[in-house]
Amino acid sequence: MNSKCKKIVITFGTFDVFHLGHLRILSRARSMGDCLWVGVSSDALNMAKKGRAPIYSEEERLEILAGLKCVDGVFLEESLELKADYIKRYEANILVMGDDWKGKFDHYSDLCEVVYLSRTPSISTTEVIERIQTC
Incomplete structure (x- = not known):
């Protein structure tokens, strides 16, 4: 890890049709x-979770995601069962x-602090896709 990374945050998601909420x-x-560090769901994992391929x-x-200034690193999340391994691999504190x-x-609170952040109201990938389909 980079020496500037004393407190490391990790998160996971599909991040399909990237929007303001993301x-x-x-x-x-x-x-x-x-x-x-951001774990991005693989195409196969997304199919298993949501029953559809990502856009x-x-x-x-x-x-x-790698192009965002708030993101220091990205990796492919290939299995929901590997979250503990990813937390350990990237030495996440949160x-x-x-x-x-x-x-x-x-x-996972025995490995790191677990924090749930509120979502941006009225914004979701599903809603964006539905809006596009009705245009």
Whole structure:
């Protein structure tokens, strides 16, 4: 790890059809530490979780996130069961997730602090996709 990263924050998501809600939660997560690592759900994981392929490929989503000034590093999340391994690998002190996941990651509190941040109201990838489809 980089020596500037004394307090490391990690988060996970699909980040498909990147929108303001994504940017806000990532910026808030980054403000909680010195470095922010973002796990991006692989295309296969997204299919398993949501039953559909993402609009943007995993390579495109990784590149979009890596280009944000609030993000210090990105990696591909290939399995939900590997979250503990990712937390350890990136030496995370804080796991940040949206509050729609509240309580679902508390079992990682023996590895790091678990924080749930409120989502931006009235913004979701599903809503954006539905808006586009009705245009």
